[in-house]
Amino acid sequence: MTFLKALNELTDFKLNHMLEDIHMNLESYIISKLGYSVGGNVNIAKSRNDQVAAAIRMALRSELLNIVFKLIDLRRAILKRCGELIDVVMPGYTHLQHAQPVTAAHLLLAHHDRLKRDTDRIRDVYSRVNISPMGSAALATSSFNIDRFRVAELLGFNGLIENSIDAVSSRDFVAEAVFNLSLIMANLSSFAEEVILWSTLEFSFIKLPDELVSTSSIMPQKRNPVIAELVRAKTGSVYGDLVAILSILKALPLSYNLDLQEITPHLWSACSTVSSTLDVMVDVVLKMEFNTDRLIEAVRSGMSVATELANLLVRKGISFRDSHRIVGSILRGRNTLAADEIVEALSRYGINVEIDDVSKILNPFYVVDLHSVTGGPSPKTVGKAINVRLKALTDDEKYFNSLAENIKKYEAKLNNAVSSIINEPQA
Structure with missing residues (x-):
């Protein structure tokens, strides 16, 4: 109780850079306030090893939720444009050569479906991120009879990483998360590349607004699609984070090694890049203007029928x-x-x-209408597909909202438990 009250009243805490890390700083602070009889017991049944692993997992689950809600926003934006472009015929391409007529909605729906799989992968990896290493201590748990399940519950975890050696030394959940982030960027870069091509004079399929392009320092006519270019470039940065993480993990003996410390900056870098990239892609999708006359002209000119x-x-x-x-x-x-x-x-x-x-x-409109099998480009088929995806979008949003609410619920439960101890009258 005395320890919790001291933490609750922590107002004059300052980092001492002569001490090794935040853990040693906090322990030193409590000792300075309460003496060794209280502060000296701060680390009973826990270690920096399980605390750091838990902190990374807790921060990462929040980052994943932030990213998945932005994925949902982008999917919603794409579906909105699909509804607007359902009758707009354009060339479909293979090898960047005219292939068969499709619609703009059909093509955008393909980008949506990639992002839906990205959403599903976030759902999957979240279940492996949101499990607790606490109580593993340095690597061998503790001889004190602690309740690891109770700690996991109060921290909002869905369960335990049972084996204590595995719990403190494994960062495969980081690699898996960043791999999934890399796939998101791969899909976004594919979309960005098409935006770049479509905005060229040769294609002239779309026009980007002024805020998404830049001009040249010397050529006044230029409208360079710089935002889409940066999406394409930043994909390589996230790939680099993934390769760095995998390289650090290579051949590490069990259990904890300080090498693991070098992984975390790459994780946060990847999360930050993906988050900001999703933001700008929502802008791109909602603000690009399709040149429907040019699309029809293009589809009529290449014998894609x-x-x-x-x-x-x-x-x-x-x-x-x-x-x-x-x-x-x-x-x-x-x-x-x-x-x-x-x-x-x-x-x-x-x-x-x-x-x-x-x-x-x-007549490409006639040909598109003929392709009415499931997954095809006919407006009737695409219209049904949009409705199915809008329902899935709503379901995904509800599911991830429930995860976010669950974290808030257990944060409140933890705060209430702490408050009840702090406010308990002393005997």
Whole structure:
């Protein structure tokens, strides 16, 4: 009780840089206030080893919740834009070459779904972060009969890392968390790269607002997509944090080694980078303007409907491989062909098709509508997919809010327990 009261009244505490760390500083402070009979017992049944491991886990769980709520914000922003762009047809690409017609909503939904998996990975790693090492002490627990489960509960942990050697020496949860953060950055950098390409004069698919671009010191016309470029660059920084962590962990003997101290700055660096990157990507998604006329012009110019033209021949009883060969031969070296030219070319192969059927297929809106299977680009299919994802978004938000509330609940429980001891009348 005396010790807790001293901590509660800790107003004149100052770090003494001659002492090794915060733990030694606190112990020295309590001893100076209460003497060795109280302050000298501060470290009974605990060690810096389990305390540091617990502190990292507690701080990391808060960082993960901060990041996951920003992931949810970005997903919400993407789904909002999907609803606005559900009928906007554009080229789909493989190898950065025109492939098949899709919609802008269909493409943005792909970015959303990557971020949904990132959200799920945060949920998964959180369960391995939020477990308590306390009571492990230096490495072998304590001969004092402490209740490790009670300590875990008061600190808001969901359970124990049971083996005490494992508890103080393992930082695989850090590596796993930063690996997941690296995947988030990989997905964001992919999105950022497309933003950079789409904003070029050659593509002209989007326009970024002034606050997301910069000009040149010499070329007055420039609108450089610097925010997206920094997203791309900072991905490498997070990868570097991951590699550094794995390199430090390599070949460490059990149990605690001071090498582990070098891991923590890389963890906080990665968390900070991902958090700020998610913030700016929300801005990018909500503020970029799609040039719908240019998107339609682009999708009409590259014969990305060729696959559907081959499918038309399949429906005439020709094998797909033969259809592929015939259509490829007709289109070789051509970016556009009129319906009558295609009908005439097919007739030379002994294939008779109606010009109306070919004209329909040359319309990318018609082709997109045909692709209505689950996961396809048709507006009807994408509309259903958006609704499913909005429901999943709400569920994710509720789940992670419950985790945040759980931490607050146990913080209050701990504070109440401490207050009841402090306010207990002395005999």
